[in-house]
Amino acid sequence: MLTQKQINQIAEMINESDIHNDDIGEHIGLILENVAGVELLNDEQLNTLHSKIEQAVKSLK
Structure with a gap:
C-alpha cells in the first residue's frame, strides 16, 4: 500500500497536469499500473487506494 505522502504526490501530479475531472479516474488507474x-x-484494496487518491486530488482543487 502507498503511504499518505505518496498518495499526496500522485494527487499533486494529477492536479498539476490539468486533467479534466471526468478523466481523473482513468489517469489514476494508469499511474497505479506502473506502481x-x-x-x-x-480488488477491494485497489479500489480503496484509488478512492484515496481521487479524494486527495479533489481536496487540491
Missing part, C-alpha cells in the same frame, strides 16, 4: 507491488492488491 511496483500494486498487482498484489486485491
Whole structure:
C-alpha cells in the first residue's frame, strides 16, 4: 500500500497536469499500473487506494 505522502504526490501530479475531472479516474488507474507491488492488491484494496487518491486530488482543487 502507498503511504499518505505518496498518495499526496500522485494527487499533486494529477492536479498539476490539468486533467479534466471526468478523466481523473482513468489517469489514476494508469499511474497505479506502473506502481511496483500494486498487482498484489486485491480488488477491494485497489479500489480503496484509488478512492484515496481521487479524494486527495479533489481536496487540491
